[in-house]
Amino acid sequence: MAGLKYLSGFGNEFSSEDPRCPGSLPEGQNNPQVCPYGLYAEQLSGSAFTCPRPTNKRSWLYRILPSVRHKPYTAMHCGNLTEKWDEVEPDPNQLRWMPFTIPKSSEKKVDFVTGLHTLCGAGDTKSRNGIGIHMFTCNTSMVDRCFNNSDGDFLIVPQQGEVLITTEFGKMMVEPNEICVIQQGMRFSVDVFGETRGYVLEVYGAHFELPDLGPIGANGLANPRDFLTPVAWYEDREVATGYTVINKYQGKLFSSQQSFSPFNVVAWHGNYTPYKYNLENFMVINCVAFDHADPSIFTVLTAKSTRPGVAMADFVIFPPRWGVADHTFRPPYYHRNCMSEFMGLIKGHYEAKEEGFQPGGGSLHSMMTPHGPDRDCFEKSSTAPLKPERVAEGTMAFMFESSFSMAVTKWGLETCQRLDKSYYQCWEPLRKHFDPNWRPSKQ
Incomplete structure (x- = not known):
């Protein structure tokens, strides 16, 4: 053409x-x-x-x-x-x-x-x-x-x-x-x-x-x-x-x-x-030692604000990549943030929430609202052997992250009738693992 x-x-x-x-x-x-x-x-x-x-x-x-x-x-x-x-x-x-x-x-x-x-x-x-x-x-x-x-x-x-x-x-x-x-x-x-x-x-x-x-x-x-x-x-x-x-x-x-x-x-x-x-042309930068790097390493484009180092909006993606970190909980950590995070899914299954978060849908975690992996993801990742593995294969999730505190429209909350009112329940099964008698093992 x-x-x-x-x-x-x-x-x-x-x-x-x-x-x-x-x-x-x-x-x-x-x-x-x-x-x-x-x-x-x-x-x-x-x-x-x-x-x-x-x-x-x-x-x-x-x-x-x-x-x-x-x-x-x-x-x-x-x-x-x-x-x-x-x-x-x-x-x-x-x-x-x-x-x-x-x-x-x-x-x-x-x-x-x-x-x-x-x-x-x-x-x-x-x-x-x-x-x-x-x-x-x-x-x-x-x-x-x-x-x-x-x-x-x-x-x-x-x-x-x-x-x-x-x-x-x-x-x-x-x-x-x-x-x-x-x-x-x-x-x-x-x-x-x-x-x-x-x-x-x-x-x-x-x-x-x-x-x-x-x-x-x-x-x-x-x-x-x-x-x-x-x-x-x-x-x-x-x-x-x-x-x-x-x-x-x-x-x-x-x-x-x-x-x-x-x-x-x-x-x-x-x-x-x-x-x-x-x-697919994005060159992923990732952690190769320990800990979970901040999602800013996946930024494709940014729209800067008048404050240095603070974005009006970032476009961030979570593409297929290798996970190799040692001694690390590899999925996204539990988090509260001074930014607003809207996530969408183009295809596949997002690794932190394999159920419920679907292509063509979205999620919004507002300023300082806690969020993170659901129970199934936490339990699985806490006991999984930490061998090198492909993460997000066949998947493309993205995030619109902003320093603005975003308001949801009436269409988004009511008219569209697509709001998942049970979303909060994915964290309800998280259980207490605290053991006050735990001691580090002797080498």
Whole structure:
């Protein structure tokens, strides 16, 4: 399929032109008086003009018609997409959701936008400081409609069904066990091929970037060259019935009409682009002596806050790996945390809770709410021989971790009817092992 080629690298300066129009990129300047092929030059800025060069993000798009040619925006129904964090009372309990229901196409046609449901979040789009966690469940492609998020970046994690994402920069096919990031302001449309489900992490006020490696050194975790950016692809298509551009702005949805496809970019160059990444390319760093290393060693992408060393949001994965630690309880330790932890499962069984936590579902452990392995996991791991073993084979769990104290929406607590109210019971069987007469054995 045309356009399904990629440029490699993370955060680099790229250039691309549709091979149908060779020489469509201007030479020597960004905004010539007359662009090749009679195109319009348009800059998309993802940072302030005066940002330091390493953090300055922008791309130049050379398009058949500029994006400014559209009818006025009007408010539209938001469905279950929201940032009303106070619509229900706070709930500090451990929360777990069963797999979210995908509507049947025979009953109701639902595309990516109408299938977005906000589960939890915090902060404010107006002040540009916050996050939202959404589920998407859909069964039909977007036809003559595209989506544009003026509030922040979308990190999209497909769990069931592949998605073909058409952007102003080109096309990306994204499958389960891959992720993609559509950065603030980029227009995109989603095609699906049946019942489709996945997770979305939205950040306001920051962009995702690779974490610093510190003592790890130059290599490890997610390597920049494994991130892929689409090559230019355009369609010169008039839409007599009107093309709908949906804009998420200050937490609300607005729509406008135009008479042409927005995917009319013939060439582009810059460092502000959509991108995708295959989670199988993650180079795991792990413990090879004793103790259980903190999950931060599994960070793929981070969105930094204004406080040094504290993330607005981290995207962390738990991929297949070897467990070799000696004298160690190998699963995640019992824990209370100053961060909020939302976990999802793409495939397989999560090693700390092999029952109940299912692909397409999720869990939320809020700030300072204790959590950890269930009884079965604890008993099994406390007596298991500590030989080298594969951990999480055939599994991919992930975590959206945030320094925000996240509120759960009414949809998440009530409307979706997927909340597992018995979740707390997985820890009820934990029994006391304390023996005051225990003494260390003499060697």
